[in-house]
Amino acid sequence: AQSVSQHNHHVILSEAASLELGCNYSYGGTVNLFWYVQYPGQHLQLLLKYFSGDPLVKGIKGFEAEFIKSKFSFNLRKPSVQWSDTAEYFCAVSPNTGGFKTIFGAGTRLFVKA
């Protein structure tokens, strides 16, 4: 069965620290990849997405993610976090089979200390 694994459930960082959140998926075919973010009290919203082309994608608020096909990974990075990045981050995968089923990971709660 298709699945998405996020390596860390909780991460605590100080402001200006670098961030890397791991995401691995299990699916042998072509996929579309996403990172969604949920800020406290807000809806889930898209942070960035990968469909094809350059495996390094840039999203909003200085986030980027790298797709490594051989490792089935799509890790999220930010060189310097801010207190406002405190949120829950979800990695998601949609198999590119013509359907639109999206599978989410369990999420990583990030807390950034001011």
Next chain:
Amino acid sequence: DTGVSQNPRHKITKRGQNVTFRCDPISEHNRLYWYRQTLGQGPEFLTYFQNEAQLEKSRLLSDRFSAERPKGSFSTLEIQRTEQGDSAMYLCASSSRTGDYEQYFGPGTRLTVT
């Protein structure tokens, strides 16, 4: 605000009762999704509509669950004979017909079954 709206935002019901939730997607979006999210987990895909056609349905969706999108606009999710295990946040999302797979999420309906 022209985002995805969901009603009600909260529902408390007794076991065995039926409940119905409504989702109004962004007006020009032809794709609509329902997810269920429990504490500490990411959203779990339930079902997907393209216009009024229900194209995918998760095995998680037992016979007690039914979803409709009669005119290709709003959608309803009904749970019959609710069980305590149905307590969760029910999320609705929509996406456009342009091939952009970004899903726009609503605020969710939190269901508590007592």
